[in-house]
Amino acid sequence: xxxxxxxxxxxxxxxxxxxxxxxxxxxxxxxxxxxxxxxxxxxxxxxxxxxxxxxxxxxxxxxxxxxxxxxxxxxxxxxxxxxxxxxxxxxxxxxxxxxxxxxxxxxxxxxxxxxxxxxxxxxxxxxxxxxxxxxxxxxxxxxxxxxxxxxxxxxxxxxxxxxxxxxxxxxxxxxxxxxxxxxxxxxxxxxxxxxxxxxxxxxxxxxxxxxxxxxxxxxxxxxxxxxxxxxxxxxxxxxxxxxxxxxxxxxxxxxxxxxxxxxxxxxxxxxxxxxxxxxxxxxxxxxxxxxxxxxxxxxxxxxxxxxxxxxxxxxxxxxxxxxxxxxxxxxxxxxxxxxxxxxxxxxxxxxxxxxxxxxxxxxxxxxxxxxxxxxxxxxxxxxxxxxxxxxxxxxxxxxxxxxxxxxxxxxxxxxxxxxxxxxxxxxxxxxxxxxxxxxxxxxxxxxxxxxxxxxxxxxxxxxxxxxxxxxxxxxxxxxxxxxxxxxxxxxxxxxxxxxxxxxxxxxxxxxxxxxxxxxxxxxxxxxxxxxxxxxxxxxxxxxxxxxxxxxxxxxxxxxxxxxxxxxxxxxxxxxxxxxxxxxxxxxxxxxxxxxxxxxxxxxxxxxxxxxxxxxxxxxxxxxxxxxxxxxxxxxxxxxxxxxxxxxxxxxxxxxxxxxxxxxxxxxxxxxxxxxxxxxxxxxxxxxxxxxxxxxxxxxxxxxxxxxxxxxxxxxxxxxxxxxxxxxxxxxxxxxxxxxxxxxxxxxxxxxxxxxxxxxxxx
Numbered sequence: 001x002x003x004x005x006x007x008x009x010x011x012x013x014x015x016x017x018x019x020x021x022x023x024x025x026x027x028x029x030x031x032x033x034x035x036x037x038x039x040x041x042x043x044x045x046x047x048x049x050x051x052x053x054x055x056x057x058x059x060x061x062x063x064x065x066x067x068x069x070x071x072x073x074x075x076x077x078x079x080x081x082x083x084x085x086x087x088x089x090x091x092x093x094x095x096x097x098x099x100x101x102x103x104x105x106x107x108x109x110x111x112x113x114x115x116x117x118x119x120x121x122x123x124x125x126x127x128x129x130x131x132x133x134x135x136x137x138x139x140x141x142x143x144x145x146x147x148x149x150x151x152x153x154x155x156x157x158x159x160x161x162x163x164x165x166x167x168x169x170x171x172x173x174x175x176x177x178x179x180x181x182x183x184x185x186x187x188x189x190x191x192x193x194x195x196x197x198x199x200x201x202x203x204x205x206x207x208x209x210x211x212x213x214x215x216x217x218x219x220x221x222x223x224x225x226x227x228x229x230x231x232x233x234x235x236x237x238x239x240x241x242x243x244x245x246x247x248x249x250x251x252x253x254x255x256x257x258x259x260x261x262x263x264x265x266x267x268x269x270x271x272x273x274x275x276x277x278x279x280x281x282x283x284x285x286x287x288x289x290x291x292x293x294x295x296x297x298x299x300x301x302x303x304x305x306x307x308x309x310x311x312x313x314x315x316x317x318x319x320x321x322x323x324x325x326x327x328x329x330x331x332x333x334x335x336x337x338x339x340x341x342x343x344x345x346x347x348x349x350x351x352x353x354x355x356x357x358x359x360x361x362x363x364x365x366x367x368x369x370x371x372x373x374x375x376x377x378x379x380x381x382x383x384x385x386x387x388x389x390x391x392x393x394x395x396x397x398x399x400x401x402x403x404x405x406x407x408x409x410x411x412x413x414x415x416x417x418x419x420x421x422x423x424x425x426x427x428x429x430x431x432x433x434x435x436x437x438x439x440x441x442x443x444x445x446x447x448x449x450x451x452x453x454x455x456x457x458x459x460x461x462x463x464x465x466x467x468x469x470x471x472x473x474x475x476x477x478x479x480x481x482x483x484x485x486x487x488x489x490x491x492x493x494x495x496x497x498x499x500x501x502x503x504x505x506x507x508x509x510x511x512x513x514x515x516x517x518x519x520x521x522x523x524x525x526x527x528x529x530x531x532x533x534x535x536x537x538x539x540x541x542x543x544x545x546x547x548x549x550x551x552x553x554x555x556x557x558x559x560x561x562x563x564x565x566x567x568x569x570x571x572x573x574x575x576x577x578x579x580x581x582x583x584x585x586x587x588x589x590x591x592x593x594x595x596x597x598x599x600x601x602x603x604x605x606x607x608x609x610x611x612x613x614x615x616x617x618x619x620x621x622x623x624x625x626x627x628x629x630x631x632x633x634x635x636x637x638x639x640x641x642x643x644x645x646x647x648x649x650x651x652x653x654x655x656x657x658x659x660x661x662x663x664x665x666x667x668x669x670x671x672x673x674x675x676x677x678x679x680x681x682x683x684x685x686x687x688x689x690x691x692x693x694x695x696x697x698x699x700x701x702x703x704x705x706x707x708x709x710x711x712x713x714x715x716x717x718x719x720x721x722x723x724x725x726x727x728x729x730x731x732x733x734x735x736x737x738x739x740x741x742x743x744x745x746x747x748x749x750x751x752x753x754x755x756x757x758x759x760x761x762x
Contacts, residue, residue, distance in 0.1 A: 067471040079207075
């Protein structure tokens with residue numbers, strides 16, 4: 001039955017408390033876990049609210065002290081716009097290197113406003129060398145110079161009028177003892193307060209200056225833009241002056257170059273007898289006509305050669321005379337050809353009647369040979385005529401080719417001379433064009449007023465700032481509060497991670513075993529033992545928590561016979577409330593009408609008698625060594641009716657007595673007589689008594705002191721049981737501070753009651 005009970009307990013634990021459940025109804029588990037994590041995080045913030053408030057208070061106090069002790073600074077702002085209203089033309093822009101108004105120019109001008117050269121001009125203009133804010137040499141006696149600047153009416157100074165509406169007047173006070181090194185120091189200090197940036201999407205620059213004095217910041221900001229515009233005007237004037245001087249020199253040089261280049265063209269033309277116009281056209285026409293005649297002559301020569309070749313072919317092969325054009329044109333040849341044809345027909349008729357030796361045949365053939373001889377003679381005459389015509393054509397071709405070559409030679413000489421002439425003409429034209437361009441530019445540069453525009457104007461002059469820009473108290477305090485809040489959260493999370501104790505039942509269940517109960521911490525009752533607490537306060541949270549724990553044990557099985565009867569109560573370390581829990585559970589169970597007995601199994605440091613407030617004569621030790629009977633060692637609690645077996649200290653042979661057969665038989669016999677047998681054992685890490693007794697128990701309750709027992713100690717205690725395969729283990733969180741525990745969520749007792757009730761009702 002004991003093995004069956006352990007198997008049932010193991011099955012129930014796996015069904016109820018496994019964190020890797022593969023149930024088909026767990027589709028929303030991720031959302032639930034997310035909600036739980038968020039809730040736990042908010043609860044953590046609530047628990048650590050004092051720490052977060054302390055960090056925020058300290059941070060705000062430090063920042064508040066800083067912003068009230070630091071020297072305030074004031075920032076004055078002025079706006080200028082870079083513009084280009086004048087378009088002097090592409091030639092003039094190329095000469096004076098006028099820049100385009102684009103992003104690169106705006107950024108470049110911003111750097112000019114922050115340059116050391118401009119800063120030096122402003123310093124000299126406002127005589128900031130005599131201001132102790134910029135010159136550390138004057139800080140020993142700094143009040144007088146500042147008052148002299150801010151209150152010019154009380155001094156003998158004369159004001160300097162700027163184009164802007166100056167906030168106040170100042171006078172330059174020269175000090176001869178400052179050297180260039182001091183000027184560099186003052187410039188560095190001055191530039192720390194200058195800030196220039198372009199306004200996105202426009203040609204506007206915003207210039208800011210930050211100073212310890214509001215009026216001074218406005219004066220310096222206005223002086224910067226005034227000095228900048230004056231510098232641009234001066235630069236324009238110098239550029240115009242330089243350009244005019246350069247144009248004068250350049251025009252004179254170009255004029256002389258034009259004169260020399262045109263004279264060189266005329267001199268070369270006269271030297272080479274080059275005449276432009278009709279002569280060039282005549283030579284080209286003659287050359288064209290000669291080429292045409294040469295083509296015709298070569299054509300006739302080719303025709304004569306072809307006809308001559310045809311005649312020669314006929315002389316060699318008379319049968320092809322029909323193919324020659326000359327034969328077709330000659331009347332003599334045509335007549336002879338007709339006679340030949342007639343005679344051949346006659347010979348054909350005679351050959352049909354006579355033989356070859358017939359006189360008529362011989363005469364006919366003689367006539368045919370004579371006709372053919374005449375044909376050859378006539379063709380030779382034609383061939384001689386064609387030969388003469390061919391020779392004439394050849395002579396004409398040679399004559400025409402000579403004429404063409406002569407004209408080509410003349411043209412080649414003239415072309416070579418014209419190349420040099422055209423080169424001289426291009427040079428003269430180029431010099432003339434450059435001269436005309438410079439002359440036109442020089443005429444445009446006569447308008448001096450246009451060249452002296454600054455191409456920048458002030459949109460808005462700086463006014464005296466009413467509030468300090470540094471330190472920005474609202475911003476600093478809000479940032480400090482936000483930073484301190486997050487630092488406080490980080491510290492709270494760190495403390496939570498460093499917290500090595502168990503505070504909730506869910507933390508205990510992460511080990512892998514269920515938590516059956518959460519027992520609150522009891523306040524000590526005056527002059528009464530701790531076990532009497534539930535008797536004096538039966539409606540307290542502690543009594544309800546113990547009743548719930550007992551109910552959970554009863555719900556471990558569907559039938560009364562299978563309910564756990566032997567329950568071992570142990571812990572990792574002494575002082576975790578296991579003995580107190582044993583006394584409370586025995587009395588609560590007895591009050592409900594069940595038969596219960598609790599045995600103090602700690603034979604080294606027994607403490608159960610203190611919980612009941614009794615001093616026993618006969619203990620478990622006397623029974624186990626045979627000096628007393630079972631009836632003598634069982635004491636009945638007069639307040640609850642629970643039966644109790646006390647113990648005394650016998651450290652030398654405690655394990656032998658607990659693990660002996662008599663102890664095992666005692667447990668078996670009591671299990672038959674009582675509804676519940678509670679074994680109060682010593683701490684499992686100290687001795688192995690709890691493991692021996694747990695093997696004979698139906699359920700083991702592992703007490704863990706709330707916010708006290710380290711996690712590694714609990715893990716080590718649990719390992720004492722898991723090493724030999726014991727699974728009927730459950731946690732009980734003891735000594736719980738209800739007020740602090742409520743900060744971790746809702747009460748665990750109600751939660752576990754509902755959880756088990758729902759499970760067993762199904």
